[in-house]
Amino acid sequence: MATAEAVKVTTQVYRVYIKASAQSVWEAITKPEWTERFGYGGRAEYDLRPGGVYRGHSSPEMCAGGAPPVAVDGEVIEVDPPRKLVQTWRMVMDPGMAAEGFTRLTYEIQEGKDGVSRLTVTHDLAGAPKLAAMVAGDLESMGAGGGWSWVLSDLKSVIETGRRMAEA
């Protein structure tokens, strides 16, 4: 028990079921014309090969608020479309979070028999307590968005209904 207490788990796991093919979910995560429609609303730029560049661009709304053009950067580690995407992920928009460095993010998509896909997001946040608070949604009242549960709930809404939650 003592060792279990000593090892602080800094991983966050989120799961959502979406009535769509694994391919649709994959595209919603990796294609900018999809990523600008949910969550923080920025366009994603992926070079989908190991070592490829990832950039999460700021949405027009964020830019108007003074955010830099690129909000998140990282590197693609593993690509297995439409099942698995592993990448590094660093929030560069906030200097405190940028200083925490790169974290590791894994998307896993499993398509079921009934046309429902299971999306699991595993975010390894070792050494990044500020970012961990943000992606857990703790800073939502400060206008930093609701983190992964908000993003994934919105992603589900956009794929299944074509509309964001706020518009639903």
Place this chain on the structure above:
Amino acid sequence: MTDDDRVFKALADPTRRFLLDQLFARDGRTLTELESELEMSRFGVMKHLRLLEDAGLVVTRRSGREKLHFLNPVPIRLIHDRWTHKFRERQTSALADLKHQLEAKSWQRQKQSK
């Protein structure tokens, strides 16, 4: 049963809420750690964890030989989003802020009048 039914059913039990509270305080625990907080047989705790997993509120991951349990807040978020829109949420939080401010003031006044 719909997904929502499973979530409400899972949340209706105090032991299962306690398990979620434990994971909220510290995520990624093993069955052994979770059952050490409860006066219940291992089978009982496993049954509760299975119901939480079926409802999507707990997600398990393997880490070496251990099975770690993580709290997944997305189903609760989906229920939340169903009845509150962002626009309304802002109004509700404005009202909550006002309530806190007024209560803080009246409390200060009470203190001063003493």
